[in-house]
Amino acid sequence: MKIESINIEAAVEKAKAMIELEQNLSPAFKSTIELLLMIVVLLSNRLNLNSNNSSKPPSSDPNRKKKKRTTGDNKPGGQKGHEGKTLQPVETPDVVEPLPLDESKLPPGQYREVGYEARQVIDLKITRWVTEYQAQILEDTNGKRYIATFPDGVDRRVQYGDQLKAHAIYLSQHQLIPYDRIREYFHDQAGIPISPGSIFNFNKEAFTRLETFEEIVKDRLASSPLCNVDETGINKNGKRYWLHCVSNADATCYYPHERRGGEAIDEMGILPRFNGVLCHDHWKPYFNYNCLHALCNAHHLRELERAWEQDNQDWAKDLKALLLVINKAVEQNGGKLPVDLSASFKNSYRDILKQGDIECPPPDEKSRKKGQRGRLKRSKARNLLERLGNYEQETLRFMDDPLVPFTNNRGENDIRMTKVHQKISGCFRSLDGAKMFCRIRSYLSTCRKNQVHASEALRLLLDGELPSFLSKS
Helix, strand or coil: CEECCEEHHHHHHHHHHHHHHCCCCCHHHHHHHHHHHHHHHHHHHHHCCCCCCCCCCHHHCCCCCCCCCCCCCCCCCCCCCCCCCCCCCCCCCCCCCCCCCCHHHCCCCCCCCCCCCCCCCCCCCCCCCCCCCCCCEEECCCCCEEECCCCCCCCCCCCCCHHHHHHHHHHHHHCCCCHHHHHHHHHHHHCCCCCHHHHHHHHHHHHHHCHHHHHHHHHHHHCCCEEEEEEEEEEECCEEEEEEEEECCCCEEEEEECCCCHHHHHHHCCHHHCCCEEEECCCHHHHHCCCEEEECHHHHHHHHHHHHHHHCCHHHHHHHHHHHHHHHHHHHCCCCCCHHHHHHHHHHHHHHHHHHHHHCCCCCHHHCCCCCCCCCCCCHHHHHHHHHHHCHHHHCHHHHCCCCCCCCHHHHHHHHHHHHHHHHHCCECCHHHHHHHHHHHHHHHHHHHCCCCHHHHHHHHHCCCCCHHHCCC
16 A cells, blocks of 8 residues: 555565564563554555445545536437426416506507416415314303314314424424424414424324334335345434334335344344345344345445455455446346356356455464464455355345345435434434434335325324325235
């Protein structure tokens, strides 16, 4: 590795050799120098990490350049034959304003009305809408009173309506706007007084109503032929918690827990019942579940890039190129390779790993220190090489099963908005708040995947219904 034409690795190795030649160094001083050299190597390796060779996001890349769009032959704008999206007039406008002609400005003569030319202005009117129910009271000759029945749910002298609640939940849980800014929005736009506590109660009501939904979505994911899983750290009042996600093309389920491992996954209640193919990023606890596994090759590509750039491993460069070629071949063959082509690619895969075994051999047993036990420490490149060899079937499963994707991008995309929430709000104040967020977001994400908009989904929920695609039948 080089930094400003300085070969860090060569310099460190030279320093180590010089230390070994010095006979008069005290053990403490020698250990200190070795520790400092190790820190230099670790820090220098981090300097060259970016989104292409690590899990760092593209936004953290220094001086990153956005890819320029290639200039094609088509002119700017809509192309011939494309489906237009021109704003269309409304058949039943809310207000009609006739515009009569000033006949005094017309030339002398006789005129008759033959029609009109219409133009519409589509605008937005945000206003408070109050419905007052006046229950009739009748009194008989004996003075006994009878009062008409109010509609279901109207049980207070003054209360918020379901449309307002749905709108507040939409802003809070879908658009991720903080409670106080939602309060300000209702006050400024519609003159409606609403407190952050009320918004919290609206979310709590939605959380309670979604208990049945959560049971349905967990059952569907557990019986699904393919699931994507991922987890990410969340902040609860300064304490590290974990948000777990299990999803597929039709459903999403989030779950918060103080643990990252099997205890949290078991409590979530999906994977212990799952028998399909589980796509993930090789986190070990997932292998404890009795199902098939498929590994995320986006992670492999980044790790191979790092091994090539920082460790000068030629086999890593070759294997990255091979994985990309295989993925393209899978796409060209409709998601599944012919048997002979699949076997050929597997042989190429194994040949590159054999090349890597020569180029990046395991540590020599002779290097074991006196009294040292256990497995000798491997380099990152060696660990990657052994993992790709031990998990060949899981790495290449996408070649032979059309259900299995090349990457775990679906799982990572489904969990991305929770990171946006953390950037906006900073943390959850309580575990109950995290659970509310996870269940409501699970519902909104699942509805979006089934072409039900968030506003409609929340309206149905507060009406005591669930979208038709969630029926248990």
